[in-house]
Amino acid sequence: MDSRYIMDKSSVEARVGIAGADFNLRTGRSVLRDTRVSTMAEKSAAMPVYIHRPVLYKFVMDVESAAEEVKSERSSEKRNGHCPRAPILDHTEKTDVGDQNDTGSTGILKRASPTHCPGMNGQLPGGLKHLDISNPGKQSELTNGFRAAQEQHVRLTERQPLPSSHIPVPRNRKPSGHADKEVMAATVLTSLSTSPLVIYPSSASTEPASRAWKEVLSDSYSSSTSGNWSWDASDQSVPSTPSPPLSNDNNKNFLISSQGDDVNEDITESTHFMFEEPIPRKRKNSMKVMFKCLWKNCEKVLSTSSGIQRHVRTVHLGRNCDSDYSDGEEDFYYSEIEVNMDSLSEGLSSLTPTSPTTAGPPPVFPLLLTDVPPPEHMSHAPTLLSQSAPSTLCHIRTDHAYQGPVTHVGEKRPPAANTHTTVHKNHAVVTAPAKSIPGTRKPRGEAKKCRKVYGMEKRDMWCTACRWKKACQRFTD
DNA sequence: CTTGCCGGGCG
DNA sequence: CGCCCGGCAAG
Numbered sequence: 001m002d003s004r005y006i007m008d009k010s011s012v013e014a015r016v017g018i019a020g021a022d023f024n025l026r027t028g029r030s031v032l033r034d035t036r037v038s039t040m041a042e043k044s045a046a047m048p049v050y051i052h053r054p055v056l057y058k059f060v061m062d063v064e065s066a067a068e069e070v071k072s073e074r075s076s077e078k079r080n081g082h083c084p085r086a087p088i089l090d091h092t093e094k095t096d097v098g099d100q101n102d103t104g105s106t107g108i109l110k111r112a113s114p115t116h117c118p119g120m121n122g123q124l125p126g127g128l129k130h131l132d133i134s135n136p137g138k139q140s141e142l143t144n145g146f147r148a149a150q151e152q153h154v155r156l157t158e159r160q161p162l163p164s165s166h167i168p169v170p171r172n173r174k175p176s177g178h179a180d181k182e183v184m185a186a187t188v189l190t191s192l193s194t195s196p197l198v199i200y201p202s203s204a205s206t207e208p209a210s211r212a213w214k215e216v217l218s219d220s221y222s223s224s225t226s227g228n229w230s231w232d233a234s235d236q237s238v239p240s241t242p243s244p245p246l247s248n249d250n251n252k253n254f255l256i257s258s259q260g261d262d263v264n265e266d267i268t269e270s271t272h273f274m275f276e277e278p279i280p281r282k283r284k285n286s287m288k289v290m291f292k293c294l295w296k297n298c299e300k301v302l303s304t305s306s307g308i309q310r311h312v313r314t315v316h317l318g319r320n321c322d323s324d325y326s327d328g329e330e331d332f333y334y335s336e337i338e339v340n341m342d343s344l345s346e347g348l349s350s351l352t353p354t355s356p357t358t359a360g361p362p363p364v365f366p367l368l369l370t371d372v373p374p375p376e377h378m379s380h381a382p383t384l385l386s387q388s389a390p391s392t393l394c395h396i397r398t399d400h401a402y403q404g405p406v407t408h409v410g411e412k413r414p415p416a417a418n419t420h421t422t423v424h425k426n427h428a429v430v431t432a433p434a435k436s437i438p439g440t441r442k443p444r445g446e447a448k449k450c451r452k453v454y455g456m457e458k459r460d461m462w463c464t465a466c467r468w469k470k471a472c473q474r475f476t477d
Numbered sequence: 478c479t480t481g482c483c484g485g486g487c488g
Numbered sequence: 489c490g491c492c493c494g495g496c497a498a499g
Contacts, residue, residue, distance in 0.1 A: 471482055
């Protein structure tokens, strides 16, 4: 415990912690961290850059469940924080078990990071798994202070590892209480949520051209939400499903993508589930963002951007599915669509041209907007949208095909009561949106009106509207 | 052409 | 408002 020891570990912490400075959210694993980080000192000295990305990768996974783990963190801190000098093995087991319990209860971490699970059994795949952990005792205090002071700095620089000598370690920092740590964790989480660089460091490798293009694309989306999610520009996946963060689809994608070395995509995905979480709350529950393949004769609709990218890349662009290299070209072949599940299920509100099923001014999915029956190529690739919306329209349109009381011309009283009720019901649904279209004339109804029914000679039997040459009120469409 | 009805004028 | 009608558009 001499100063040299601390100094050495500080440098280690600096090296590892450049990216992991914010990782100390989980102070509960402090003892484990101590040994592993010390072990990593030798390794990281040999390959400091190499460990950089895995660290972030792990971090992304961890923070995803960090919100749920605030509580568990408290408990684990109590377990470990008060006895930092306890036997290492003892603690290693304890914390591991505790972690399993913690994450197991939420189930999120388990699902989110399959690579995380192997590390649970004590194996160290590549020795990288434990890089998210920090030092106990003084070290954690130091890094706490370090975090506080360098939070901004880290965000700006973590992509390019700083020399450890450049990392100012605060001195004379008093040990902070557990409450401080929690507050710090929350603060870090909050600040991270606005920091694109931390969560997507490898975005620097994407091509600027495609990024700029994506900015344009994602503009409407981000402006419709918080407007501060600046990494939308580089992160084209916007699976803002209100449903649980990880759908089956995403799990599938993860597994598939893990065949290759597409860490990028995985980071992208998991990052979104983590940081996009507040977005669905801002949206209606009924809104769901889907990604539709724009390739000709392909109506593939997936719930994740990575999924649709993979689809485009492998199916249409003929890219090797093993390679996850993406030049951004796939982005041209799919578009984000926002689906109002309520209106689709009800099948009624999609009639209005100003239907809220559209995400913005440019209609990304004209099918939702028009009464036009689906084109031929739509029919052989059934999707949720192409199935429900147009068929709904057809149903409503044919529903009111009212055959007028042709045979009742001579009667004194037309069967108004009967037809009136049924017709009116449809009328309330159909004509209300049609009225909102200015300048378009209401299509002539198929029903025969008073004029036709009674004839000019019995004009006094007409309804008032007919007499006034207004829309017939008796035989409405 | 017939028919439905919108838009507008008049009292 | 109630009432009427010119005129357009669909069929």
